[in-house]
Amino acid sequence: MAVGLPENLFLTKLDAAASWARSNSLWPMPFATACCGIELMATAASRHDMARFGAEVMRFSPRQCDLLIVAGRVVMKMLPVLQRIWLQMPEPKWCISMGACACTGGVFDTYAVVQGVDRFIPVDMYVPGCPPRPEQLLAALIEMQEKIMRTGTLTGREFAGRTKSNGPPPFDLDEVRRSQEAVGVPGLDIYTPPEIQLGNAGKLN
Amino acid sequence: MLDLDSLQERFGNEITESSFRDNRRIVVPSDKVYFVLEQLWREWGFDMLVEMTAADYLEYPGATDRFGVMYVLLNTTTGERVIIKTHLNLPDPELPSVFPLWHSADWLEREIFDMFGIKFEGHPDLRRILMPEEFTAFPLRKDYPLKGRGERHNFPVITRAES
Numbered sequence: 001m002a003v004g005l006p007e008n009l010f011l012t013k014l015d016a017a018a019s020w021a022r023s024n025s026l027w028p029m030p031f032a033t034a035c036c037g038i039e040l041m042a043t044a045a046s047r048h049d050m051a052r053f054g055a056e057v058m059r060f061s062p063r064q065c066d067l068l069i070v071a072g073r074v075v076m077k078m079l080p081v082l083q084r085i086w087l088q089m090p091e092p093k094w095c096i097s098m099g100a101c102a103c104t105g106g107v108f109d110t111y112a113v114v115q116g117v118d119r120f121i122p123v124d125m126y127v128p129g130c131p132p133r134p135e136q137l138l139a140a141l142i143e144m145q146e147k148i149m150r151t152g153t154l155t156g157r158e159f160a161g162r163t164k165s166n167g168p169p170p171f172d173l174d175e176v177r178r179s180q181e182a183v184g185v186p187g188l189d190i191y192t193p194p195e196i197q198l199g200n201a202g203k204l205n
Numbered sequence: 206m207l208d209l210d211s212l213q214e215r216f217g218n219e220i221t222e223s224s225f226r227d228n229r230r231i232v233v234p235s236d237k238v239y240f241v242l243e244q245l246w247r248e249w250g251f252d253m254l255v256e257m258t259a260a261d262y263l264e265y266p267g268a269t270d271r272f273g274v275m276y277v278l279l280n281t282t283t284g285e286r287v288i289i290k291t292h293l294n295l296p297d298p299e300l301p302s303v304f305p306l307w308h309s310a311d312w313l314e315r316e317i318f319d320m321f322g323i324k325f326e327g328h329p330d331l332r333r334i335l336m337p338e339e340f341t342a343f344p345l346r347k348d349y350p351l352k353g354r355g356e357r358h359n360f361p362v363i364t365r366a367e368s
Contacts (some may be wrong), residue, residue: 067305076357079336082364098311111353119358120366162365 019152022066022092026055027087029065036131042187043134050096053141062088067144070123071131072103074114078135086121094148096140097123100130119156119167147184207287216241230288233336235274238291238303242276246306251278251287251363254307259317263347272298272321293323320345 005011028050044050044058059065062085072080084132086095096118100106103126105115117123124147127140151158209222209231217308220241221232233241240368256277262268270292282340293300302325303310314325315334325331333340340356342349 030320076340076360079360083360086363101306110351111349111357114357114360119362121229122368159365163367165362166362 015053015153016149018154019149020180022152023148023177024054025057026053026067026094026141026144027057027065028055028060028069029085030060030069030071030143031060031085031160032069032071033074033078034099034101036071036102039131040069040071040098040137041098048134048138050138050141050156053138053145055141062086063090065089066093068093068095069098070095070102070117070121073106073108074111074117076114077112079114079117079120082117083121092125092152095122096125096127096137096144098127098137098140099132100128102118103128106130116167119165121165122162132158133157139158206283206285207245213243214240215244228273228288229286230290232290234290235291235293235300237305238274238276238289242278242289242303242306245278245287245289250280250282251285252307253279253281254303254309254313255279255286257303257310257317259321259323259345261321261345262345265270268269274300274317274323276303298323299326300324301326302331304328319343322346 003011013045016064030037032038042048044056045057049116050056054100062068066089068089079132086093097103101113103107103123105113114120118126125140125144125146127136132140206227207264209220212231212361213220216233216237219234219365220237223230223232228244231241240359254276257275259272259274272293274291274293279285280291291300292348300323302315304325304327307359309328312334314328315331317323318325318331319333319335320343322356338345342354342356
């Protein structure tokens with residue numbers, strides 16, 4: 001060692017030491033409401049084995065967890081529960097939004113389904129897919145660890161700047177546009193398949 | 206085997222019957238539906254309410270009434286099934302509850318109330334069953350937009366800085 005430290009001793013920053021410890025022992029809180037939850041279970045099970053990355057301790061009490069994994073669609077009645085679970089988790093905490101439904105509402109663009117949990121709780125990592133494969137969730141977990149190593153601080157001051165929700169604002173123009181775009185065309189019979197005109201090029205020889 | 210004539214004899218000629226494959230459907234006016242169902246329960250042995258549901262016939266071709274409520278009954282001794290159907294209209298769709306006859310009507314009537322806003326007089330606990338208590342609309346009515354009226358966005362936002 002260049003500075004002449006004795007063996008078994010090294011210098012680091014306190015922030016880096018805390019981030020190193022935190023990122024390698026993430027305790028996930030599984031908020032599994034749909035088929036993404038099955039993939040989440042598969043990720044934790046022996047074949048994909050999330051324990052390899054130090055995140056095997058799934059706790060079903062939010063007070064013992066620091067990584068919320070929202071797996072599946074969240075409906076109006078469930079959102080207050082999700083927000084309460086998030087508030088119950090101790091600092092520092094992170095959130096992975098897993099799957100198309102948790103990120104955007106997915107195909108469930110109906111009156112009861114929240115169009116992305118990031119509108120109402122802070123989300124650190126999005127996992128696309130319907131549902132995502134376990135490898136994708138593992139990749140997100142590894143990336144989450146990298147993010148904690150990169151930005152984490154002992155006192156969690158990196159969170160203080162995030163004063164807005166990640167998601168689109170609730171009553172945005174896009175929502176209005178989407179609510180108006182599905183209008184019926186008068187006289188259009190949707191049950192009759194369109195006739196395909198085949199020219200000479202389309203003839204079978 | 207339930208025959209239509211005896212029902213018509215007792216409850217009048219407005220009662221009609223139609224069938225589709227092996228489904229028998231008996232249409233009853235809404236003010237007589239409770240008495241018809243009670244008769245079916247007491248005298249014809251229909252001791253099980255298998256299903257109870259409603260439909261909104263707004264803009265349905267040929268429909269004259271707004272709502273239809275269907276009772277699917279089963280006689281567990283003979284295996285006979287019959288569907289009793291009745292029609293209702295706005296502004297105040299209301300039916301007598303069949304909870305005293307079949308207790309399975311409890312949650313089924315709550316669901317119909319939740320989704321269509323049809324009230325069931327005499328129901329012991331007519332609350333919403335699927336939607337949250339503070340929800341005001343009836344989402345399966347055809348004049349309610351599929352994507353709602355913004356209820357799904359009506360929540361407080363929790364930001365990272367404050368939680």
